[in-house]
Amino acid sequence: MAYHHQHDCLILSALGCGAFKNPPTHMASIFKSVIQQYAGYFKTIHFAIIDDHNTGNQHNPDGNYLPFKRILDGFRVNATTHELCVGMASGPFKITGKDQENMIIDDVYIFGLPPCQYGAECYDLGDVQHCQAYSHPPLCPQHGACEQFLADGMHRSFFIHRKKCQHGGECLHITDEKHSRQYEHPEFCPAxxxxxxxxxxxxxxxxxxxxxxxxxxxxxxxxxxxxxxxxxYLHCKIICEFGTFCVNFHDQEHFNDQLHPFYQPCPSTPFSCR
Ligand SMILES: [Zn+2]
Ligand SMILES: [Zn+2]
Ligand SMILES: [Zn+2]
Ligand SMILES: [Zn+2]
Ligand SMILES: [Zn+2]
Ligand SMILES: [Zn+2]
Ligand SMILES: [Zn+2]
Known part of the structure; x- marks a missing residue:
């Protein structure tokens, strides 16, 4: 809503930790994960917190200020567009199309679809129909090198963590939508x-x-x-897997398409060569 109205900063509070009696440590880590999901949408987010008569209770014996400060003070995240695929969320938006340079986004996604009850731990992320019917959290922005995955259960449920595909950039199913929803593949080569x-x-x-x-x-x-x-399309030659021992060197087509550590030998026999 705030982003929609072109605000670039937010001033929030220890929401839910007063009369609603939610533990502040829990709320602050939910905020932390949501801030990561919305990375890049706001310049700064301030939390204005005073410890009033609603603090020092059973749910917040240390008040609300300290737990929020401990978890969120100085926390910075950078925006990322890595590995965002069609149908996923970026901040409040749904990505409806993507080519190598641009992303097409749809306005306000969060109200568009009912959230999947399994969230980031959903087993049906490879099922296109399921993903069109339910919304899921975005991919972890730290893709592949996530340090929070094991330690932080909250982070695990706010971000999807895909397994790395064992074939990497050479995967034959890399363009298969179902496969690429379930497994992580490397970025395009910068060249x-x-x-x-x-x-x-x-x-x-x-x-x-x-x-x-x-x-x-x-x-x-x-x-x-x-x-x-x-x-x-790529047009460079590939290296012939047989290298020096290649026996196909008289095959002009093979020699044109693959690189060899030697020059193509003369097609004529030593006797007829002039
Ligand atoms: Zn699901
Ligand atoms: Zn992660
Ligand atoms: Zn793969
Ligand atoms: Zn390359
Ligand atoms: Zn071509
Ligand atoms: Zn060869
Ligand atoms: Zn010759």
Whole structure:
């Protein structure tokens, strides 16, 4: 609501910890997780808290100020767009479309769908129909390297944590919607279609564009430098897995598409060569 009305700061209080008797440590950690979910939407959030006649009770023996200060004072989070997929939440919005550079968002998502009762621990996150019917929390912004996952149960229920796909950037199911909802894959290689690195390690740690089926030598669109085609397909040569021991070196097509640690030998026999 505040973001919708173009406010960039919030002033809140120890909400729920007075007459409603919620323990302040619990409320403050819920705030912490919600602030992470909305990272990037507000510059600052202030909590104005005084310990009045509603404090020093059974639910808040230390008052409300101290527990909030301990959990939230100086807490900063940076916004992230990493691994946000269609159908997920970003702050108050629902992502309805995405290409490599832009995200299309839909206004105010939080009231759009009923929340799934299993939240981030839902087993049906791979089920597109289920995700269209119920809202789920966003992905953990620390993706893959999350330090709060084991220690902080609150964080675990506020953010989805996906398992890393064992095939990394070389996964064959990377474009499969169901698979990519359940498993985490690496980001696109920063070199994009210009990437020449074909080492196993690099291909595992970065996602790459699909390789052009026609290959770098015969692809007319590549030779014409068709911008759309070159942006969508890789045209660099791959390293032949047989290397020095490759026996296919007389096959021109194979030699054009794959890199070898030697030059293509003369196709003529030593006798007929001039
Ligand atoms: Zn669910
Ligand atoms: Zn996490
Ligand atoms: Zn995978
Ligand atoms: Zn690359
Ligand atoms: Zn091509
Ligand atoms: Zn070869
Ligand atoms: Zn020769």
């Amino acid at each position: 994009n279609s210009e990437c020449l690195d074909t080492s196993k390690d690099h291909l595992f740690h970065y996602r790459h564009l699909p390789r052009c089926k026609t290959g770098p030598i015969k692809c007319l669109l590549f030779l014409k430098r068709d911008p759309e085609h070159c942006r969508s």
